[in-house]
Amino acid sequence: MTLADAFTPGTFVDAFRFMPDHAGLLLSKTAEHIELSFAALGIALVLALPLGLWLGHRHRGLFVAVSVSSLGRALPSVAVIAFGITLLGVGFWNNTAALVVLAVPPILTNAYFAVDGVDANAVEAARGMGLTELQILLRIELPLGLALVVAGVRIAAVFVIATATIAAIAGGGGLGEIIVNQASYGLAGVVAASLCVSALAFLTALALGLVRRAVSPRGVRRA
Amino acid sequence: MRSQAAELVFDEATKQYPGRPEPAVDRLSLTVPAGEICVLVGPSGGGKTTALKLVNRLIPLSSGDIRIDGTSILDLDLVTLRRGIGYVIQQVGLFPHMTVEENIATVPRLLGWSRQRIRERVLELLELVGLDPDHDRRRYPAQLSGGQQQRVGLARALAANPPLMLMDEPFGAIDPIVRARLQEEFLRLQRELGKTVVFVTHDIDEAIKLGDRIAILREGGRLAQYDTPARILAEPADEFVAQFVGADRALKALTLRTLGDLDLRPGTWLPGLPRVPVATTLRDALAVLVAEGHERLIVVDEAGEPLGTATRDDLLA
Numbered sequence: 001m002t003l004a005d006a007f008t009p010g011t012f013v014d015a016f017r018f019m020p021d022h023a024g025l026l027l028s029k030t031a032e033h034i035e036l037s038f039a040a041l042g043i044a045l046v047l048a049l050p051l052g053l054w055l056g057h058r059h060r061g062l063f064v065a066v067s068v069s070s071l072g073r074a075l076p077s078v079a080v081i082a083f084g085i086t087l088l089g090v091g092f093w094n095n096t097a098a099l100v101v102l103a104v105p106p107i108l109t110n111a112y113f114a115v116d117g118v119d120a121n122a123v124e125a126a127r128g129m130g131l132t133e134l135q136i137l138l139r140i141e142l143p144l145g146l147a148l149v150v151a152g153v154r155i156a157a158v159f160v161i162a163t164a165t166i167a168a169i170a171g172g173g174g175l176g177e178i179i180v181n182q183a184s185y186g187l188a189g190v191v192a193a194s195l196c197v198s199a200l201a202f203l204t205a206l207a208l209g210l211v212r213r214a215v216s217p218r219g220v221r222r223a
Numbered sequence: 224m225r226s227q228a229a230e231l232v233f234d235e236a237t238k239q240y241p242g243r244p245e246p247a248v249d250r251l252s253l254t255v256p257a258g259e260i261c262v263l264v265g266p267s268g269g270g271k272t273t274a275l276k277l278v279n280r281l282i283p284l285s286s287g288d289i290r291i292d293g294t295s296i297l298d299l300d301l302v303t304l305r306r307g308i309g310y311v312i313q314q315v316g317l318f319p320h321m322t323v324e325e326n327i328a329t330v331p332r333l334l335g336w337s338r339q340r341i342r343e344r345v346l347e348l349l350e351l352v353g354l355d356p357d358h359d360r361r362r363y364p365a366q367l368s369g370g371q372q373q374r375v376g377l378a379r380a381l382a383a384n385p386p387l388m389l390m391d392e393p394f395g396a397i398d399p400i401v402r403a404r405l406q407e408e409f410l411r412l413q414r415e416l417g418k419t420v421v422f423v424t425h426d427i428d429e430a431i432k433l434g435d436r437i438a439i440l441r442e443g444g445r446l447a448q449y450d451t452p453a454r455i456l457a458e459p460a461d462e463f464v465a466q467f468v469g470a471d472r473a474l475k476a477l478t479l480r481t482l483g484d485l486d487l488r489p490g491t492w493l494p495g496l497p498r499v500p501v502a503t504t505l506r507d508a509l510a511v512l513v514a515e516g517h518e519r520l521i522v523v524d525e526a527g528e529p530l531g532t533a534t535r536d537d538l539l540a
């Protein structure tokens with residue numbers, strides 16, 4: 001019997017019953033999922049954000065930014081995890097590393113283009129007035145490009161939360177443990193955990209969408 | 224609040240862009256006395272922008288030197304150098320995410336002025352450049368007309384009262400009427416502030432109107448002539464300059480003087496003669512005579528009282 005054959009409208013009812021019955025399990029797996037995702041996102045931010053911003057400021061390394069981005073899209077996460085098992089063994093760090101690889105490209109690319117695209121005249125005026133390069137980046141380019149930077153983080157966050165599900169394969173924990181283990185949790189458990197992943201991704205996207213709107217500079221924002 | 228002005232000296236200043244056969248600025252030597260407006264003028268690609276940006280080191284010198292009050296720009300810390308120079312560009316380059324007030328306050332903030340002092344300075348500058356200190360202060364650049372943006376750009380460059388101003392075609396993108404008004408206001412401002420100004424334009428009429436001295440650059444960034452507007456119009460150094468200032472240079476020279484500069488004839492106040500204000504340029508006065516078909520006009524003061532008369536020959540003498 002395939003998964004599709006087993007899937008009936010009643011499945012959802014079962015899934016919603018599963019939730020209160022196994023609230024403790026779902027909560028702890030959701031917490032693991034968040035921990036894993038946020039760790040990966042945090043590391044990716046630390047790595048990709050300064051690099052992307054600085055390359056954008058220098059208008060250099062467009063090639064790097066673009067090839068990193070297409071590389072990220074071409075590499076299947078499962079392959080990265082498999083590769084990581086040989087390097088880092090099974091567990092949290094292996095999965096985190098795979099998710100970082102996934103999160104870096106959209107953050108790096110967006111940060112690059114956000115800064116690269118800021119009005120060259122404003123930047124020249126700033127430089128001519130005696131702002132240092134760091135001041136130009138932090139006071140002019142970053143505020144003007146911040147909405148685009150956040151948009152990149154948002155894409156990365158949704159990728160990471162969705163993909164963290166397969167971490168279970170390599171013993172990384174998270175909601176994926178329920179999803180890949182129908183034998184133990186039943187179809188209702190699988191669907192319930194999937195719904196949790198979806199909700200998590202959706203709420204994160206929503207929250208970062210709001211952040212994005214909030215950081216769109218006044219005076220530039222279109223009505 | 225007349226500030227100190229600085230003497231600016233170009234000494235064999237040269238810029239050779241890598242991969243280019245000819246220099247963009249070629250051994251440029253000229254002195255702008257403190258408190259004067261020097262207009263750099265010349266054909267497109269003549270190296271005007273390059274020469275200007277050499278001064279605040281947005282473009283590094285290839286050889287030669289530039290000195291401000293005797294100190295080489297190469298001996299100054301980059302940030303200190305630039306904070307002491309007002310810089311205005313045609314595209315204005317206002318910071319779109321900052322209000323007019325924040326734009327103008329940029330350099331004073333970097334210099335660590337107190338809030339109180341910055342606020343006072345912003346209000347003073349808005350007044351000075353002809354903007355409304357109450358309303359315009361809180362607006363964003365996108366809410367301003369091109370002319371208003373250019374005024375903010377000027378106010379921002381003046382904020383820390385720099386002794387030297389660099390202006391690259393600041394009125395280039397503005398319609399002729401507003402442009403003429405901004406030119407007038409700029410001259411009024413300059414009489415008040417007495418800065419040393421290097422002003423780039425490719426419009427010879429603007430150069431004649433604004434410049435105490437005009438430097439004409441030809442292709443390849445070579446200085447063709449550096450002189451007062453009157454002398455450039457009267458005695459172009461060579462064929463290139465004569466061509467550049469135009470065949471109507473005699474007429475242009477008339478824009479340099481007003482009716483007030485003439486020895487007026489005591490007049491019999493004949494009715495029907497055109498009455499022209501004393502501050503009118505000789506060129507505009509001539510235009511009045513030609514348009515109305517008269518040989519003689521009555522010069523009046525601001526109150527409209529006759530001061531005397533002038534004939535067409537007086538204007539052309």
Ligand SMILES: Nc1ncnc2c1ncn2[C@@H]1O[C@H](COP(=O)(O)OP(=O)(O)OP(=O)(O)O)[C@@H](O)[C@H]1O
Pocket residue numbers: 240241243247265266267268269270271272273274425
């Ligand atoms: N960054 C650069 N790299 C190489 N060549 C340059 C660069 N900037 C300017 N040039 C060249 O140097 C010459 C002088 O340019 P510049 O911009 O100083 O002229 P300009 O007199 O300001 O012209 P315009 O009236 O069109 O503004 C031109 O031939 C131009 O192509």
Ligand SMILES: [Mg+2]
Pocket residue numbers: 271272273
């Ligand atoms: Mg130019």
